[in-house]
Amino acid sequence: ATPTAIMVGTGLGAQRGVLFKNATALETSARIDTVVMDKTGTLTKGEPEVTDVVADGMSEDDLLALVAAVERESEHPLAGAIVRYAEDRGVASPPLTGFRSVPGQGAAADVAGRHVLVGNRKLMAAEGVEVAALLTRRDELAATGRTAVLVAVDGRGAGVIALADAVRPTSAAAVSALHDAGVEVVMLSGDNQATAARIAGQLGIDIVIAEVLPGDKATKVAELQEAGKRVAMVGDGVNDAPALAQADVGIAIGAGTDVAIDTADVVLMRSDPLDVSVALLIGRGTLRKMR
Numbered sequence: 001a002t003p004t005a006i007m008v009g010t011g012l013g014a015q016r017g018v019l020f021k022n023a024t025a026l027e028t029s030a031r032i033d034t035v036v037m038d039k040t041g042t043l044t045k046g047e048p049e050v051t052d053v054v055a056d057g058m059s060e061d062d063l064l065a066l067v068a069a070v071e072r073e074s075e076h077p078l079a080g081a082i083v084r085y086a087e088d089r090g091v092a093s094p095p096l097t098g099f100r101s102v103p104g105q106g107a108a109a110d111v112a113g114r115h116v117l118v119g120n121r122k123l124m125a126a127e128g129v130e131v132a133a134l135l136t137r138r139d140e141l142a143a144t145g146r147t148a149v150l151v152a153v154d155g156r157g158a159g160v161i162a163l164a165d166a167v168r169p170t171s172a173a174a175v176s177a178l179h180d181a182g183v184e185v186v187m188l189s190g191d192n193q194a195t196a197a198r199i200a201g202q203l204g205i206d207i208v209i210a211e212v213l214p215g216d217k218a219t220k221v222a223e224l225q226e227a228g229k230r231v232a233m234v235g236d237g238v239n240d241a242p243a244l245a246q247a248d249v250g251i252a253i254g255a256g257t258d259v260a261i262d263t264a265d266v267v268l269m270r271s272d273p274l275d276v277s278v279a280l281l282i283g284r285g286t287l288r289k290m291r
């Protein structure tokens with residue numbers, strides 16, 4: 001593109017809070033045919049809140065006390081929400097030993113002489129815990145779009161904690177603007193398939209790749225590229241950074257983590273998913289002016 005076209009495109013973006021880090025980012029944005037969007041913190045606000053506590057074989061408060069003790073040591077956003085909820089209910093959590101975090105799966109520790117696991121089904125399977133009795137409840141909660149985490153105590157299923165994370169007000173409009181521009185939209189999430197599918201349905205997204213381990217997000221982007229797609233990845237988290245780097249254009253949510261912002265080619269300063277289509281359209285405009 002001519003230096004003038006690049007300057008105009010960059011300036012237009014800046015007015016909208018769409019920051020193109022360099023000329024290549026602007027040019028490549030024009031050719032994107034597939035946008036992959038992270039769910040948590042990108043399409044949703046990334047502010048989960050506990051909505052349901054289901055305890056099996058102990059009181060809800062006893063379950064919460066054990067889980068909150070473990071989650072106090074975890075940096076995951078779900079963990080923070082569970083700790084806050086327990087505090088609001090006045091549940092005190094006992095001291096713990098042997099804390100272990102399993103990325104993309106959950107966490108474990110010994111609390112007051114009991115072994116506590118909190119996380120998804122992969123974690124329970126890896127630890128050899130039978131949770132069949134909890135899955136009906138888990139699936140009911142997930143079908144409403146909530147994130148439902150499983151709890152095991154001393155090797156047996158002990159409960160389910162559900163959390164809701166509101167979608168951003170402009171997420172549905174963002175998806176239809178991309179569809180109008182002839183761009184395919186894919187949701188990529190580490191969350192449960194049913195939860196992701198429900199939220200995708202609400203937003204009009206028809207392709208969902210869920211239950212992806214943090215390290216595998218970049219691989220999923222590469223697979224789309226191998227299939228001939230020109231991919232923009234939109235994300236906010238530490239675990240989105242490799243996928244942002246892999247994509248033809250990496251787009252970070254401005255309110256996201258520093259790693260995501262540093263890795264991305266484009267930053268959405270207003271953290272508005274609607275600005276994804278703005279970025280692509282500015283790219284297209286810049287390319288047209290070159291010809």
Ligand code: ADP
Nearest residue numbers: 040074076079104105106118119120149190191
């Ligand atoms: P996402 O990409 O949706 O942000 P992650 O890859 O961080 O999700 O985690 C995937 C899943 O692993 C979560 O939906 C949850 O079920 C489970 N998980 C991970 N960390 C924790 C934790 N600290 N407490 C409870 N569950 C967890």
Ligand code: MG
Nearest residue numbers: 038040041237
């Ligand atoms: Mg995220």
